[in-house]
């Protein structure tokens with residue numbers, strides 16, 4: 001299973017990279033806006049430190065414009081994956097960019113039928129949004145598991161499922177159990193995954209005891 005970081009914050013990406021936690025990056029316009037910097041500048045900075053896939057989202061709404069915008073963004077870095085919302089025009093653009101060798105992620109997937117269409121159109125990554133479904137009292141984890149089960153039966157579809165909209169460590173556990181290929185995780189959830197009170201208590205005790213018997 002691969003871990004992508006769901007953030008556009010350079011310092012955070014750098015630190016998580018130093019822990020070996022960054023197989024790739026996902027961004028969206030909301031995450032870019034939070035940095036207070038420009039889209040192009042942020043994506044280029046991320047590409048300078050991350051070798052794996054860097055997801056950059058388009059904002060055009062017609063297939064022709066999406067393809068043009070996607071090509072322009074992809075020219076900023078070889079590892080850039082063009083992230084495209086799930087709709088008719090989006091799928092047309094996914095198909096065309098795929099034919100030209102430019103990888104795409106279909107984002108904002110909320111059903112198995114949408115995932116099937118995105119896979120058929122040629123998307124490299126499919127992004128079911130777990131947390132946003134939970135927000136409306138639907139089962140986001142079941143969606144990710146269903147997509148993994150359905151697409152797992154068709155090995156000729158080479159897309160990977162990337163669970164997104166992850167809100168807490170329990171999401172990570174359940175997504176990992178379901179056999180999804182990639183989880184894109186916000187830094188806050190990585191922090192929550194890192195900590196355990198017994199680990200912290202244990203370190204404190206070991207350091208206290210070491211002070212009585214270790215050299216120096």
Ligand code: E4P
Nearest residue numbers: 006026028131132164165166
């Ligand atoms: C990542 O690709 C998605 O855009 C992101 O996970 C959405 O998360 P949110 O639902 O917490 O905004």
